[in-house]
Amino acid sequence: MSVHQSSNIKRITTHILQEMKLRGEKISMLTAYDFSMAGIIDAAGIDIILVGDSASNVMAGYETTLPITLDQMIYHATSVVRAVKRAFVVVDIPFGSYQGNSSEALRSAIRIMKESGAHAIKVEGGAEIKESVTRILSAGVPVMGHLGLTPQSIYKFGTYTVRAREEAEAKKLLEDAKLLEECGCFAIVLEKIPASLAKLVAESVQIPVIGIGAGPDVDGQVLVVHDMLGITQEFKPRFLRQYADLRSIMTKAVQDYIDDVKAKEFPKDSESY
Numbered sequence: 001m002s003v004h005q006s007s008n009i010k011r012i013t014t015h016i017l018q019e020m021k022l023r024g025e026k027i028s029m030l031t032a033y034d035f036s037m038a039g040i041i042d043a044a045g046i047d048i049i050l051v052g053d054s055a056s057n058v059m060a061g062y063e064t065t066l067p068i069t070l071d072q073m074i075y076h077a078t079s080v081v082r083a084v085k086r087a088f089v090v091v092d093i094p095f096g097s098y099q100g101n102s103s104e105a106l107r108s109a110i111r112i113m114k115e116s117g118a119h120a121i122k123v124e125g126g127a128e129i130k131e132s133v134t135r136i137l138s139a140g141v142p143v144m145g146h147l148g149l150t151p152q153s154i155y156k157f158g159t160y161t162v163r164a165r166e167e168a169e170a171k172k173l174l175e176d177a178k179l180l181e182e183c184g185c186f187a188i189v190l191e192k193i194p195a196s197l198a199k200l201v202a203e204s205v206q207i208p209v210i211g212i213g214a215g216p217d218v219d220g221q222v223l224v225v226h227d228m229l230g231i232t233q234e235f236k237p238r239f240l241r242q243y244a245d246l247r248s249i250m251t252k253a254v255q256d257y258i259d260d261v262k263a264k265e266f267p268k269d270s271e272s273y
């Protein structure tokens with residue numbers, strides 16, 4: 001268990017993440033989108049906080065990650081950064097803010113870094129976004145890649161099922177991972193692919209590989225915090241381990257409060273001025 005004290009905190013850097021891979025220490029990563037949640041998971045000792053575009057689903061209630069805007073991502077990232085003392089903060093570049101060309105991609109990455117104070121950006125895709133990745137990296141912005149099930153392409157895939165089961169897609173994924181490493185990415189997320197392929201990728205590149213639904217043989221794991229705390233309800237893929245049932249706890253607390261208000265039991269004299 002690691003709840004850090006605010007003094008004497010050593011911030012996580014890309015260099016530390018690389019060292020963790022080298023010595024076989026697994027990297028822990030969770031999403032967060034707001035100040036309060038980020039403060040809790042940072043103090044608990046998480047290594048990386050991802051301000052994921054899954055905010056589109058869990059914070060805004062959209063069906064996909066496509067609608068969230070760059071301004072909205074920067075708002076979430078700014079709130080997270082204000083709370084974080086130790087974790088490395090990575091922010092997703094949202095759909096529609098980098099695909100146009102590498103200048104657009106660079107402009108979006110710079111806005112995220114400058115306006116939020118985050119430490120790195122994450123971008124979905126491989127060879128097709130090489131130019132943008134290279135340009136962002138050459139501006140000194142650390143880039144995390146994201147391969148496998150890339151939710152921004154959901155309408156191309158047509159389904160959220162496991163990716164890269166077929167040989168051709170698996171081969172391209174491995175090539176893309178090597179390419180992202182060559183470009184200079186500091187880490188790669190692999191989402192929902194066979195565990196054997198994820199293991200091969202993690203062994204084939206020197207940079208940390210973080211899995212979500214990619215089995216145990218990678219360098220770290222990431223989950224959406226609302227899913228692992230049991231706040232979201234409908235989303236229950238095989239890879240999700242639910243560590244708490246906060247939805248039930250919160251529902252009971254709200255019901256108790258309503259009951260107390262209706263019964264005139266809240267507030268008491270001791271809770272009044």
Ligand code: KIV
Pocket residue numbers: 031050051052053054055092189191212222223224
């Ligand atoms: O947006 C997100 O939460 C993500 C994780 C699922 C890796 O990209």
